[in-house]
Amino acid sequence: MKTGIEIKDLQVHFPLRGGLIPKVKRVCRAVDGLSLRILPGQTLGIVGESGCGKTTLGKAICRLVKPSSGSILLDGKNVLTLRGRNLLRYRRDVQMIFQDPAESLNPRQTVGQILLEPLKIHKIGTAAERQDRIKSILSEVGLPPAAVDRYPFEFSGGQRQRIGIARALVLRPSLIVCDEAVSALDVSVQSQILNLLLDLQEKHGFAYLFISHDLAVVRHVADRIAVMYLGKVVEEASRERLFAEPLHAYTRALISAIPQADPTRSRQRILLKGDVPSPIDPPPGCPFAWRSYLRCSEEMASRPGQWVEIQPDHWVEAHPGTIENYDTLFPDAPRPEEK
């Protein structure tokens, strides 16, 4: 990876078939038009709640689901049209770590076999070199060399996640997509794995796409953070800016909802109305304005917001229903109703 990965107007729609003669009845808009950049060696954090499309985004980047439109460019080359040898080469560059290590490791393979398989597929090194690499990777992720001959069930949850990390690392990728990689772990183990992920990045200089629902964890590891809501990015900024000055009402609600381990703090939770709408037939216009705690008429909410760079490198979905002081922040911006 030289200039990074650029995602432009990506859409992943899943057709839902039904009826006696199956035909497409409805469409699930899992990812509905988003643009992002992942820079080499950097960590882009993606936060959002279940069903916002963050996992689908990760899978689309790994070419595990087929986007309906838009493009993903790696160093300027379109990834979505890659086939055969070039696709194999791309997959070597982009690896993934999954949420539940118990389900993403083959129970019938030993750790050695799990780590050997990617090397075989990509025809890397001789047999002796492969074994050397497996050994060095194991020690890097903090597993004993004897782990090679053991099976995943013999390890604890944290150690299994280390195996998952080793598997992603063995091909020396330039981007690792971590999909809720620490969510299933206990707090004391979670901090060990987070430390390991940060150490490895410092040592090898790869980029992370760090997907999580936990804003505090994302804040700890990410350089930039994108907040997703219903298939779209609603706010994107550097970590410092996003936490110092969140603009979107959803970002504010998310930050306020994090339970803080400090009983002396007075809590000021922003409670949202209702639940996240379904990505199947989402509400028209700005989907968040319908749930916002800001005043917004129904007519206004049914008009889409605009994706604007409100400050250098701080992007937000601007809509009267999503931003407080919309009128003072955007004195010249055409209000959606005037369009």
Place this chain on the structure above:
Amino acid sequence: MLEVTDLSAGFETEQGFLEAIDRISFQVGERETVGIVGESGCGKSVTAHSILRLLPQPSGRISGGTIKLDGVDLATVSEKEMRQIRGQQIGMIFQEPMTALNPVHTIGRQIEECLKTHGWRNKQEIRDRALDLLREVGIPSPEQRLREYPHQLSGGMRQRIVIAMALACSPKLLIADEPTTALDVTTQAQILELLASLKESLSMALVLITHDLGVIAETCDRVVVMYAGRIVETANVKELFANPLHRYTAGLLASIPALDSVPKTPLPTIPGQVPGLADLPTGARFAPRSDHPEIQKYLESDSFETERPNLIEASPGHWVEDCDYVRTDR
């Protein structure tokens, strides 16, 4: 009101009887919220299930101690009496609302069933009570919801239904086992807010079991910290977070990334891992992971082999395991 004394419980396995909780004692006062916190496998759910006598059968059983609810020992009452106590005096909420609800019955039928079990007969009264409950837990258009099935509702709504069912007979104690773990953060905020307001309006006591110290800090009056089947520390919530006396509690608190910590710096960790149920030491169970400078001395001593440390009151209301090598202030 609830007084648990020296409660032990465990499971029959191929390796013999394994104790999952070892002589734990705590009290819950009227209208008090007590949080039980610990990592997977520390016995916090076994504690909840023992109080309700819902340990998986036939392998699970209570092997000692008493559970007194207003003077009645729940560990020894008959199953028939226990059925009356569950629901009527103690309500319960479990982690995953989808598994707590029956997918083939409507919401209305499930709430009504739980009222009928506890002696409600008049159809109209039952229906009115069900509607009231749904309103109480903040469900919009309750008449329509009564006719719907669990799969038609979102996770947060389902958890509200489960709470409504737990409250059906106005219990004086509510036990919530990880009630928000399966939910999203914004939904979690809604449910925690709901639990807090219901507790006030219905003047219940609440036992909240969770692994999330943030949730504990925001909702509880008192905290019980469990490790490997034992209580290692218990104190008032402010005292515990400000001045953790057990090294395990201190380690847990330090390892959470906080919103005001410095990003990208290594987080403090607790070395090692939780011991398995089959090879638990008699002495302080956290000792092998403790970073006390002289811990090696303790691990090699006879007292680690033979002496079970009891809880002592280090300062008023603040109890901690009586072993210098796992304490932060020794």
